[in-house]
Amino acid sequence: MKQSVVIKSNKYGLIVILDGELPFADLEREVAEKFRTSAKFFKNAQMAVTFQGRALSTDEEWALVEAITQNCEIEIMCILNENDLTEEAMRRAVEEHASVGGQDGKFYKGTLRSGQVLESETSIIILGDVNAGAKVISKGNVVVLGTLKGTIYVGAAGNEDAFVAALIMDPMQIRIADVIARKSDKQPTARERKKQEETPKIAYVEDGNIYIEPITKEVLGDIRI
Amino acid sequence: MSEVIVITSGKGGVGKTTTTANVGTGLAKLDKKVVLIDTDIGLRNLDVVMGLENRIVYNLVDVVEGNCRIKQALIKDKRYSNLYLLPSAQTRDKTAVSPEQMIKLIEELREEFDYILLDCPAGIEQGFKNAIAAADRALIVTTPEVSAIRDADRIIGLLEANDIRKIDLIVNRLRMDMVKRGDMMSIEDVVDILAIHLIGAVPDDENIVISTNQGEPLVGDSSMAGIAYMNICKRVLGEEVPFLDLNIKEGFLSKLGKLFK
Numbered sequence: 001m002k003q004s005v006v007i008k009s010n011k012y013g014l015i016v017i018l019d020g021e022l023p024f025a026d027l028e029r030e031v032a033e034k035f036r037t038s039a040k041f042f043k044n045a046q047m048a049v050t051f052q053g054r055a056l057s058t059d060e061e062w063a064l065v066e067a068i069t070q071n072c073e074i075e076i077m078c079i080l081n082e083n084d085l086t087e088e089a090m091r092r093a094v095e096e097h098a099s100v101g102g103q104d105g106k107f108y109k110g111t112l113r114s115g116q117v118l119e120s121e122t123s124i125i126i127l128g129d130v131n132a133g134a135k136v137i138s139k140g141n142v143v144v145l146g147t148l149k150g151t152i153y154v155g156a157a158g159n160e161d162a163f164v165a166a167l168i169m170d171p172m173q174i175r176i177a178d179v180i181a182r183k184s185d186k187q188p189t190a191r192e193r194k195k196q197e198e199t200p201k202i203a204y205v206e207d208g209n210i211y212i213e214p215i216t217k218e219v220l221g222d223i224r225i
Numbered sequence: 226m227s228e229v230i231v232i233t234s235g236k237g238g239v240g241k242t243t244t245t246a247n248v249g250t251g252l253a254k255l256d257k258k259v260v261l262i263d264t265d266i267g268l269r270n271l272d273v274v275m276g277l278e279n280r281i282v283y284n285l286v287d288v289v290e291g292n293c294r295i296k297q298a299l300i301k302d303k304r305y306s307n308l309y310l311l312p313s314a315q316t317r318d319k320t321a322v323s324p325e326q327m328i329k330l331i332e333e334l335r336e337e338f339d340y341i342l343l344d345c346p347a348g349i350e351q352g353f354k355n356a357i358a359a360a361d362r363a364l365i366v367t368t369p370e371v372s373a374i375r376d377a378d379r380i381i382g383l384l385e386a387n388d389i390r391k392i393d394l395i396v397n398r399l400r401m402d403m404v405k406r407g408d409m410m411s412i413e414d415v416v417d418i419l420a421i422h423l424i425g426a427v428p429d430d431e432n433i434v435i436s437t438n439q440g441e442p443l444v445g446d447s448s449m450a451g452i453a454y455m456n457i458c459k460r461v462l463g464e465e466v467p468f469l470d471l472n473i474k475e476g477f478l479s480k481l482g483k484l485f486k
Contacts, residue, residue: 115267115315132278133269133315172279182279185303187439 005030007038009047013080013090016064018053024060032067039072048093050080103225105140112136112150132172138162141225151175160205161224165215169201174210176203181210229331229341230461231360231389235376237347239368240397240427243437244454245344246274248364251444251458253308257339260299262331263313264356265346266321272312276303276440286314289326295333309338319351324358331359340461349383357384362391364424364461368398369410374418381421393424395457400429401471425457428471 004019004027018027035042049068051061065076077094105123112118112126114133123140134150136142139157141164148166155162155177162176173182181203188196199214204223213219232245242265249261263271266286272278283298288311295311302308314321334341343360346352357363363384367377377394384392396415403409416423427433430450436443444454449471456466 117316135316173281180282185276185279 005034007034009042010087010090012087012094013048013050014068014074016049016051016068018051018056020054024063028063028067031064032071035068035074036071042072042074045073046075046077046094048078048080048090049076103140111146114150130166130171141165163202163204163223165200165202167200168197169203169212170196171203174203174212176205176210179205179208179210181212227335227338227341229335229343229359229361230364231343231345231356231362232364232366233345233353233356233380233384234366234373235347235349235380236367236373239366239373241347241366242270242274242344243433244364244366244395244397244427245271245342246437246442247444247450247454248458248461249340249342250275250302250305250308250442251455252340252342252461253302253305254445254455255458255462256307257462258307258337259340259342260309260311260334260338261342261344262311262334263344264322264327264352265344266313266352267315267318268346269313269315271344272300272310274437274440275310275442277310277312278440281312284312284314285330286317286321289322289330295330319346319355322355324354327355328359349379353380353383357387357389360389362393363389364393364395365419365421366395366397367415367419369396369404369412369415371410374410374415378419381419392421393460394419394421395424396426398429399426399471424460425453426468426471427453427457 004022006017008015008017016031022030049065051064056064061079065079068074069076080090080093105125106120107125107127108118109127111128112130112134114131117135117137118124119137121139123142124136124138125143125145126136127145129146130136130144130148130150130152132149135153136150137153137156139159140154141162142152142154144166147168148171150171151173152164152171153175154164158177160177160179164174164176171183173180201212202215202219203210203212232241232248234241245261249259253259261271261275262285263269264285272281277300280300283293285298287293288295288298299309299311302310331341343356345356365377365380367373381392394416396412399412400409404411412423412426428449430448432443432448433450443451444458445451449469453469456469459466
């Protein structure tokens, strides 16, 4: 009997050859079954994937990726087109996508002024201030070695473990993944402001709320990256 | 029946945004359902003066480009539940919106609100054209300075050319002591030059600076400017309100001080 799902793989990628005629629901079940039985071959791998043998809609592609990731521990980093399937191309694609998140970072030097937006796939360390009206968006974490008064959005790909740290923490809005906090409406008194400026702080999510705490060993100990 | 009012001046820094915030808040105080629209794309301020900057998620450009629904972008005021703000985008420029899109947006808002106030950017370019596109009437803000009046005159001409007939004048930042000394034009002088209906005069008042910095419009409080703005709101609604005497009564001590000068 002809197999409806065939998996080929190298170190960085999977080529999944699909039957062209089988109804999609059956095919999806087949893919799930196939990966469940071969789960032990693919432990914790980060891979690119490509589908061959039949034309798929975007929704169908996602459904199959879902079927794969739920049945074994492969992390699918991206879906590739058929035209570039050398091992080298797959390695590049995987590495490009793997840098997303908290692990990698880059530096930005300068003051971000009102109306300026700094967007990054990786974490950012800003050597300067983020003024009110400016915006920083990162899929990883953000550290501001200066005053943070603008709007900040970390874990933009949905990572609730992302954090924001700043020498002077006074942001207009903080968004970590899908949790949003905004600056208090009350004007701080001169004394409160001075006190606030004395301690570097870190913002993180716990139980669906954003907390802003002075940076201490205990707090840093709980941060996951 | 809703009314769309554009607050404009031509010259920058004469108090358009402060006037929009105060007139809007005042109308809300008088139980009207009001929305303020900041049309100054790229240099937004109205949200800061209203003290609502920390609530902005979506803005005017997001609405026009269909990234969100109007309801999602409208920010409810801190103090008045019948007052809303549609903030402008900070990271774009005036060309992000066209007059046709403004007209369409405001048509939608007309069904919800009694008053739609448009805070116009300085200048007579695209931003100005966007702001006046859907306006029924205009409030011209000017200070008693030659340069501001010159620009106001130009703006009035442009508004008339765009078929906006109902144009009222607000003379802002008036200093009666200087007028008395003959160092500043009086209200009468300004009205004489511009020849449009005067709807109010607002004195130069340090309380304005304080309230603007705190993000709490002062309309309706006991300061001279607060009273002046409230009177303007009532006149916008069509009430007859006598003009305020802007002569500050000198206190006993300052009189005594002058005696010994």
